[in-house]
Amino acid sequence: MRKKKNIKQRVKNLIEKYNTKNPYELCRKLNIYIKYMDLGNIKGYFKKVLGNKYIVINENLDDYSKKVVLSHELGHGVMHSSKDVLLMKENFYRYTPELENEANEFAAELLSYDAQEISYNLIENCDLGLEVMEEIRKYKRF
Numbered sequence: 001m002r003k004k005k006n007i008k009q010r011v012k013n014l015i016e017k018y019n020t021k022n023p024y025e026l027c028r029k030l031n032i033y034i035k036y037m038d039l040g041n042i043k044g045y046f047k048k049v050l051g052n053k054y055i056v057i058n059e060n061l062d063d064y065s066k067k068v069v070l071s072h073e074l075g076h077g078v079m080h081s082s083k084d085v086l087l088m089k090e091n092f093y094r095y096t097p098e099l100e101n102e103a104n105e106f107a108a109e110l111l112s113y114d115a116q117e118i119s120y121n122l123i124e125n126c127d128l129g130l131e132v133m134e135e136i137r138k139y140k141r142f
Helices: 007-018 023-029 063-079 098-111 120-124 130-137
Strands: 032-037 042-049 052-058 086-089
Touching: 007 023, 007 063, 007 098, 023 032, 023 063, 032 063, 042 063, 052 063, 063 098
Parallel strands: 032 052
Antiparallel strands: 042 052, 042 086
């Protein structure tokens, strides 16, 4: 059984250390390269190659969906960088293993840091769909 991680505290520490909650800026400061490609039904993935960290995001997503996927994959980069490639596939949130749940929680904490809630307006206009965004939202406890 894996040790429970205090994800909320890890996100807080990361934001305070780098003085930003912007996932794009955090990637830059953590030397994680962001690439955009047509990935079909894959939303994005994190990969570590020869010591270099990469997040690849499906270029066909809307801007907010890209930010959500980036935040999720950044969670893998921060918490699971020793793991193999992790994919965010269509309807992937419905039945997720522990690592995916941790990355979802990381994304929820990062996206809603200092906010009362993840905006329903953003949820409804996101390419990832209401179901996926609600799954992420459930991790944020107010």
